[in-house]
Amino acid sequence: MHTGREYNFDGLVGPSHNYAGLSFGNVASLGNVKSASNPKQAALQGLAKMRELAARGFAQALLPPQARPDFRLLRRIGFAGTDADVLARAWREAPVILACAWSASPMWTANAATVSPSADSFDGRVHFTAANLNNKLHRSGEHEQSTRTLRALFGNQRHFAVHDALPSTPAFGDEGAANHTRLAASHGDKGVQLFVYGRVEFDPSAPSPKRYPARQTLEASQAIARLHGLDAGRTVFASQNPAIIDQGVFHNDVIAVGNANVLFYHEQAFADEAAVLNRLRAAMDGVGAQLAPVRVDTRAVSVADAVTSYLFNSQLLSKPDGAMALVIPHECRENQAVSRFLEQLVANQGAIDELIEFDLHQSMRNGGGPACLRLRVALSAAEANAMHQGVIMTEALYARLVDWVDRHYRDRLEPKDLADPQLAIECALALEELMRILDLPTLYDLS
Numbered sequence: 062m063h064t065g066r067e068y069n070f071d072g073l074v075g076p077s078h079n080y081a082g083l084s085f086g087n088v089a090s091l092g093n094v095k096s097a098s099n100p101k102q103a104a105l106q107g108l109a110k111m112r113e114l115a116a117r118g119f120a121q122a123l124l125p126p127q128a129r130p131d132f133r134l135l136r137r138i139g140f141a142g143t144d145a146d147v148l149a150r151a152w153r154e155a156p157v158i159l160a161c162a163w164s165a166s167p168m169w170t171a172n173a174a175t176v177s178p179s180a181d182s183f184d185g186r187v188h189f190t191a192a193n194l195n196n197k198l199h200r201s202g203e204h205e206q207s208t209r210t211l212r213a214l215f216g217n218q219r220h221f222a223v224h225d226a227l228p229s230t231p232a233f234g235d236e237g238a239a240n241h242t243r244l245a246a247s248h249g250d251k252g253v254q255l256f257v258y259g260r261v262e263f264d265p266s267a268p269s270p271k272r273y274p275a276r277q278t279l280e281a282s283q284a285i286a287r288l289h290g291l292d293a294g295r296t297v298f299a300s301q302n303p304a305i306i307d308q309g310v311f312h313n314d315v316i317a318v319g320n321a322n323v324l325f326y327h328e329q330a331f332a333d334e335a336a337v338l339n340r341l342r343a344a345m346d347g348v349g350a351q352l353a354p355v356r357v358d359t360r361a362v363s364v365a366d367a368v369t370s371y372l373f374n375s376q377l378l379s380k381p382d383g384a385m386a387l388v389i390p391h392e393c394r395e396n397q398a399v400s401r402f403l404e405q406l407v408a409n410q411g412a413i414d415e416l417i418e419f420d421l422h423q424s425m426r427n428g429g430g431p432a433c434l435r436l437r438v439a440l441s442a443a444e445a446n447a448m449h450q451g452v453i454m455t456e457a458l459y460a461r462l463v464d465w466v467d468r469h470y471r472d473r474l475e476p477k478d479l480a481d482p483q484l485a486i487e488c489a490l491a492l493e494e495l496m497r498i499l500d501l502p503t504l505y506d507l508s
């Protein structure tokens with residue numbers, strides 16, 4: 062065992078944040094299609110969360126945005142000429158694909174990769190596999206930059222292994238850490254990894270949703286467990302309840318979150334709740350940890366309330382005093398049932414004794430809550446020293462980034478702005494400066 066700390070790598074929201082309704086199955090994304098966004102506010106809301114959590118002593122870092130628009134995508138499908146020509150013709154002929162090329166979706170870094178800490182892997186290294194996100198066109202290219210970014214931050218191969226994304230085909234649909242939870246006595250101890258999938262490609266009799274797509278397959282989860290060299294006795298694969306995918310639970314982190322030995326989840330989260338708990342208990346027994354389930358039943362909070370409030374898309378963070386804080390979005394307060402539930406939860410003096418609330422409205426309107434916005438990486442002190450230090454959140458970095466956002470970001474984007482060549486120039490200039498701020502001179506492939 063080592064004294065591990067969990068770093069949360071939040072996605073820095075990119076300057077093209079917009080509402081294009083690209084995620085069928087994600088109720089908020091569809092509901093806000095074509096409304097005006099405010100990229101400046103979105104980035105500042107995300108930075109405020111990072112700053113506050115860092116100031117409270119949590120280990121906080123960031124993942125940079127990706128270069129947009131994705132001209133490579135647009136040119137590959139036949140839009141040619143100058144950049145301005147490409148944008149103008151795509152706007153006329155394929156506005157939805159144009160929006161895909163502009164999407165700032167890499168901000169939801171819970172989908173960037175699956176991460177296994179060194180305590181769990183066969184070779185004592187931290188393993189990352191970038192998620193192929195192949196269910197949605199606008200997210201399907203993210204893995205290339207995600208892999209590049211992770212290699213830039215975690216380039217020390219003695220401590221880290223960054224794997225390429227799985228083959229981009231429906232059998233290996235992979236959405237990263239949004240469908241993965243690690244349970245352990247503490248972050249540095251050996252743990253149990255829970256992979257939650259929505260369908261099984263090669264078993265037509267396995268449960269699957271009828272209305273909305275299941276983005277994660279069992280085959281993808283198994284491949285990642287193999288790549289990361291996880292011990293079979295400490296790995297649990299669980300089927301998500303397909304009925305809730307059809308109600309808008311497009312990732313498991315919309316209905317469950319775990320931290321240390323606590324699993325906070327809705328009673329309808331899994332296809333077979335009792336079996337999942339039994340397997341987790343048995344596996345945790347093997348590492349001397351005791352599962353502490355915090356189960357929410359439908360009478361207290363319906364699935365619909367969970368989806369609109371994002372109660373379970375909270376971050377569950379261990380505090381130095383041993384208790385846990387739940388990092389919730391404002392929307393939880395606006396929902397009566399959820400607000401009432403939360404009051405009781407902290408009053409009960411159980412594992413979770415504090416609520417930390419943030420306004421993340423810009424991200425929430427695209428279906429991204431506090432937990433979507435962060436990738437968890439548990440690191441030993443030596444591993445933390447071996448990673449790139451320029452992305453660790455400090456007061457000084459916060460101040461530089463707020464100034465950078467103020468100078469480069471617009472405060473309003475509408476669908477028609479995606480045809481504006483000037484916006485593309487602004488985005489490129491912003492990222493050029495960001496590479497200097499983060500001390501990552503080769504972060505982007507600008508060729």
Ligand SMILES: N=C(N)NCCC[C@H](NC(=O)CCC(=O)O)C(=O)O
Pocket residue numbers: 079080081082083084087090091164166169171172200239311312314315427428429430432433434
């Ligand atoms: N639950 C987690 N971990 N992540 C949330 C991701 C939200 C994202 N929304 C979008 O991609 C909307 C983009 C748009 O419609 O413009 C998605 O559906 O993949």
